[in-house]
Amino acid sequence: MTSLTPHLLLALALFAFVNSITPGPNNTMLMASGANFGFRATLPHLSGVAIGFGVMVLAVGLGLGGLFLAFPRLHDVLAVAGGLYMIWLAWKIATSKGMAGGQAGGRPQTFWQAAAFQWVNPKAWAMAIGAITAYAPAENYNLNVMLVALVFIAVNGPCVTIWTSFGVGLRRFLDRPAVLKAFNVTMALLLLASLIPLAMQVAG
Numbered sequence: 001m002t003s004l005t006p007h008l009l010l011a012l013a014l015f016a017f018v019n020s021i022t023p024g025p026n027n028t029m030l031m032a033s034g035a036n037f038g039f040r041a042t043l044p045h046l047s048g049v050a051i052g053f054g055v056m057v058l059a060v061g062l063g064l065g066g067l068f069l070a071f072p073r074l075h076d077v078l079a080v081a082g083g084l085y086m087i088w089l090a091w092k093i094a095t096s097k098g099m100a101g102g103q104a105g106g107r108p109q110t111f112w113q114a115a116a117f118q119w120v121n122p123k124a125w126a127m128a129i130g131a132i133t134a135y136a137p138a139e140n141y142n143l144n145v146m147l148v149a150l151v152f153i154a155v156n157g158p159c160v161t162i163w164t165s166f167g168v169g170l171r172r173f174l175d176r177p178a179v180l181k182a183f184n185v186t187m188a189l190l191l192l193a194s195l196i197p198l199a200m201q202v203a204g
Contacts, residue, residue: 004135004136004137004144004147004148008135008137009147009151011135012131012134012135012148012151013151013155015130015131015134015135016131016151016152016155016156017155017159019123019127019130020152020155020156020159020160021159021162023190023194024121024123024194025086025089025117025121025123025191025194026049026053026114026117026118026121026123026124026160026163027159027160027163028187028190028191028194029045029089029093029109029187029191030042030045030046030049030160030163030164030167031163031164031166031167031170031187032093032096032167032183032184032187033045033108033109033164033167034163034164034165034166034167034168034170034171035167035168035170035171035174035180035183036096036108036167036180036184037107037108038168038171039164039165039168041107041108042108042164042167042168044108044109044110044111044114045108045109045110045111045113045114045164046114046157046160046161046164047111047114048109048110048111048112048113048114048115048117049114049115049117049118049156049160050153050156050157050160051111051115051153052111052114052115052116052117052118053118053124053127053128053152053153053156054149054150054152054153054156055115055118055149056118056119056124056128057127057128057131057132057145057148057149057152058145058146058149060125060128060129060132061128061132061136061141061145061148061149062142062145081120083122083195085117085120086120086121086191086192086194086195087192087195089117089191090188090189090191090192091188093184093187093188093191094184094185094187094188095184096184122195123194127152131148131152132145132148135148136148170183
């Protein structure tokens with residue numbers, strides 16, 4: 001196959017949708033942020049995820065992913081660093097103290113923080129490498145890589161918006177400190193649970 005045909009684009013869009021809408025570190029954190037800080041305050045975080053991941057796909061496709069093929073140990077180093085960072089994020093979520101636009105404790109991630117997080121997110125790496133490997137034909141490769149990145153931005157944006165909106169919808173039920181605390185601890189535990197496949201991979 002020499003180009004991104006309509007059928008391949010449709011398959012890519014489906015791949016992007018399934019991977020973007022299913023639970024993972026980004027969606028867990030966005031739902032928690034929507035619940036704690038509201039939709040408007042979470043917009044920079046949301047935009048950083050969608051655009052940051054698209055940029056990551058582009059970088060992986062244009063050669064960065066080859067580093068991991070040449071130096072497999074780099075992947076383990078990144079996995080450990082990403083795992084430690086996610087543990088810290090889980091602690092921040094669990095100890096967040098209130099809603100009210102985030103003024104009562106903590107604040108949502110900025111655009112740049114969310115974009116940078118993609119580089120230590122194991123699920124993001126798996127998605128990016130899988131997308132480039134499966135959906136970027138060799139002929140007109142650079143153009144195809146750009147198209148793959150744009151498709152992911154277009155599909156990922158609405159998906160992460162859904163997760164953020166779901167969190168915002170829960171705000172009415174989280175107006176009591178004890179209930180909000182239980183929600184945040186649950187989100188933190190889910191974020192930690194997403195590390196289990198990563199831990200098994202590094203241990204193996």
